[in-house]
Amino acid sequence: MTASDATGPTAPDGVTARFVRRPAVASGVIALAAGSVSVALVADTTLQREILRLAVVGALGFGIGGRLVRRGGTALGALGALVALGGGLVVLVAMGQATTRPPQVTHRIELLPGIAGLWALSAALAPVRFRWCRALIDVGTGLVFLGVLVTGVTQGVGTTALLLATLATILAWDAAENAVSVGGQIGVQRGARTVRAELAHVGVAASVGVGAIAAVLGVARLGIDGLPFGALVALIVGSVILVLGSDR
């Protein structure tokens, strides 16, 4: 037989399970939830929460729609594209409201980076493109953390809420990065079970964070207000330099 005529489809019976590189689902959902919690902790007025709810719905829609588009299939893909488009529009509306509606400027700049960060995070986990995942995660959680820092400067919330928001941001980054790592090595094709490892990873990271917060608050209770400010700075900078000196 000649070369071209007899070569039919290469897979004779049915579909073979392809290796699908995509951020893992469970960690991705946890990351988005943690990011939303972080923004909600720093944006604590009713109006801010209302706008944030809108933004979270939009970001979720964007992420789910992106997943559906990636899944393939014309009908499902078209539906996913519509959902993602709607979600993106909702996020844009929320951002518009966040820039115009809150009466105080500080409330606006507390909320805006958080919403943009959530959007970037959902775009990373959809994913828009697998190679951009890590960069988008860094940008997204960075923006959320920017919101936390701004709130810390404006003193919009108490110390505990601020620490919890930081913890949620770090957990969001950790879970999202782990989702990319697991999704790149194990994949998300049918039959590849990854949930146990993801939950264990997030659980340990969260318990470390809770322990650290307890320690930090305990130190704060000791009355650091009495300490000279410079001494406190020196302590923290010293510990960070110690950590930087390590190679991991």
Place this chain on the structure above:
Amino acid sequence: MTPGIAALRRWLDSSERPERTAVDGRAERDPTARTDGGVTAEPASGTNRPSSVRWTGRWRGIAAVALLAVAIGVLAKRPSLLLVGALAGAYAAYPRLTAIPDPDLSIRREIEPASPADGERVSVRTTIANEGDATLADVRIVDGTPAMLSVSDGSPRCATALLPGGEVTIRYELRARPGRHVFRPTTVLCRDASGSVEVERSLTAASSVECAAEVPTVPLRAQSGHHPGPLVTDDGGEGIEFHSVEKYQRGDPANRIDWRRYARTGELTSLTFRTERLAEVVVCVDARPVSYRAADATEPHGVARAVDAADRIGDALFDANHRVGLAGFGRRVCVLPAQSGRDHASRFHRRLATDPAFGLEPPETARTTEREGGVAPSRPVAGDGPNSDRVARGDRADGADEAVPVDTQLSRIRAEFGANTQVVLITPLCDDEASRIAQRFESAGTAVTVVSPDVTAAETAGGRLARLERAHRLSVLRNAGIPVVDWTPAQPLGAAMTAIEWRGR
């Protein structure tokens, strides 16, 4: 600050830690000893392979975040931001709080059925158990499916957490293809809870799937030596099959004179038969890096199919009592001179299974080019994390790789040929060099038959172009008088060879 002290202690501890992982104290606890379930167990050498430790460095950026928070806190005089910085600093110390995992794992594999029919689904259950007394927070397993078989249901990959004594079972189905398929080592990646260090191990459970599909005959060229044998040639002489009628010449044996014709016409003629000779065949596998291409990430690549074909062609030739040799070229060169006999047959199969010239692991360069070309490599496992620097890399020293040009390798192979040797060249014909090699053998006086597994795909424009180029190479070879067996994936090898057999006659 407590994190700082913990970090310091960890840092001091860590100086002696790498030695502990480098010593792979697993010799006395051989995991393959537990292999069961219709599966051959052997003390595999794969367990002694050194594991590699990789630092992912994923928490490295958090120190910058901590410093940023502290800096802003200092500038704005906000003590709460200093506390935020301290929390981030705790996460910078987090990688130090977890030990480098030292996994002690056992593997067993159950295959049902172990001897399937062609195309039948084989269900595989691979169980990995944590035999150590430490919890493994993040175990990522990629089971080593045979290179030739594609997964039809489920996934051979899994990530889980394993408590001491805990186990995880991966279930999936393979679609059987003809031939004997050996499972490759299972790759296990163990990360600590923080994900900052990744230990790679490979576990071997030597199991195989055997799917019988013998090749009935191998189309050989009509060129032979002087020893009688099973190859029917086009020369007249002694034999069974009628060849021609010739005018009687003095000395022709009397039993070959056509007496009926003599009675009818009074003319003396003698019958000749096709002589049957012994063929000397060298099965030659093209394992150049360019041949490690596959139609799809889940399909076997060209060299895997070529080695499989060589195995079965060798069987068929040995069954017909031919003298068979083996050669392979590419990253390494391998030559086994042609002989016959049962010992030589087993030597042939052993060489094919173990010689590095026929290694089924794609070379690095082919992998990267595949990745650039959009086709995922067959086992994308390693290389995760933004800056994964390898500390202990357990590669065998691959000397003389690709250093020897193909022409030199070919002349080494040709040096082993006798005057009557013919070559069965198995190549996926991925580039023009492959067809040039076949023509060079032919022009040097060696009869060549090309068996070409088709690894082109029609899904993409590039795939269609590659298919067109391959079709062109096939017709170039056929025009040069070289018989070519075009072996498509949907077709058994025997059928592809029979198709050319009666065309060639």
